[in-house]
Amino acid sequence: MKNTPNFNKSFTDSRALKSIFLSTITVLCAVGACIPLFSVLVMLIMRGGKRLSFELFYALPPTAFDTGGGFGNAIVGTLFMVGIAALIAVPFGILAAIYLAEFGENGKLAEIARFCAKTMTGIPSILAGVLAYAAVVMVTGTYSAIAGGVALSILMIPTIMLTAEESIKMVPSAMREAAVGMGCTKTQVMWKVMLPVAMPGMITGVMLAVARVSGETAPLLFTALFSDYWIFQGGAGDIMEPTASLAVLIYNFSGMPFENQIELAWAASLVLVTMVFIINIISRMLFQKKK
């Protein structure tokens, strides 16, 4: 008597049940990972959306019992300080990445630098603020946009450095060989062949770093503080004056006992999250273009 094997699906088999159970959990977790962003977005649109108007973008923050007002200076301040941070962190991070990818493959220095960068990505952002406070605010004797930019750049460098290193390493070694064979110097290999190919990946890293620091509050509390006025309202010297930012505005206004300020804090949060959202979408598009 020959037994024919049973190929039919069975849902009572313990292995099948375990498989169904575990698959379901992974789906639930994946859905769960989206919940925070969506709930934040829904909340911000509900609470901050009704306050959206053009006035927000050109008006200055209101004083205690004022009505209306906006946070134009905070948007400009955030953009300006993130700009300073990028100006410091992008060349710094990319040059360091070139060293890691190209010259320091097995070197001690590269290993140490890479380890430091990885640790720095997890460091509490408030410590970046403390560092910039000691290094810039104490030295110059004033809270300033520069100090804020420096604090943010400390947070950006590790991300930029590590993603840029990865992007450079992803360039096929055959292309490097071809460049060397053509008679390129090390600089020319990097500049003419490797960096153009690695560019989309590096830009993605920069965008992610920018998105990350645009919402940082803690490092700015110690360094840029806040201001109720436009930066550069009093000339170029304002670069060394306290400077407004969206994140600190939200922090300040959300704790106030005035309805107007609290509404503005919600609206500012919505604007800030939208900015980060747009930056992320742009970096995604750049990455997909590279495939």
Add this chain to the structure above:
Amino acid sequence: MTSAQTATLTDDVVIDCKVDKIFYGNFLAVRDSDVPIYKNKITGFIGPSGCGKSTVLKSINRMNDLVRIFRFEGRIHFEGQDLYGTNVDPVSVRRHIGMVFQQPNPFSMSIYENVAFGLRLNRYKGDYDARVEEALRGAALWKEVKDKLQNNGMSLSGGQQQRLCIARAIATKPTVILMDEPCSALDPIATRQVEELMIGLKSEYTVVIVTHNMQQAQRVADKTAFFSVDISQGGRTGYLVEMNDTGKLFENPREQLTKEYLSGEFS
């Protein structure tokens, strides 16, 4: 060597390559191989894998300098200079000796820019369009790409990519072109095209080709150098067994080892 002999050598030997020893760290990879490269001829390097034929080839344009533990003993005379002289910059050597690799490796840029790459590198001041067209015609690729010069070089097929790499190499008009198994990644039709191209290049360039395909050496090479591996000292050291005109080497080899290899008794 008398001066008369030197004179006849320099007349048609464009690269006088005398390898005493090539080391990777403590490993002796190649020993005692004198391989003269003749002007406007195709020289083929054949031999079993690990016989050092690629190592010798890559020593000629100092590509091996990329390997940190590489060490060369001997001399390679080119244009009256020892390429391993103390004052020689490997980068400038590579600008005069072009190279085509085993895997087609165009840059991720337009076809035009791939070909113009070496010209820009050498700060060529002249008609780029003309030189690019000339190089692409020289590589028998012009007809296929003339309407899509702005497309990315990597969008071409494997055989076209390899011909693009040849165009890139000849755009700067190097004296010598080294080819490291240029057809091993190509299908038979593309291989045939590249072989025909090599024969066409002979009138203007000196070509050195490493191949593991004996028939290919027979088809294209004027001179053939046969390398083998010496395992007697416990290592695996490559060395030149013999070098001769291709016809003579294949029909009437001097060495027993060559005879055995050509008849397929070992590989």
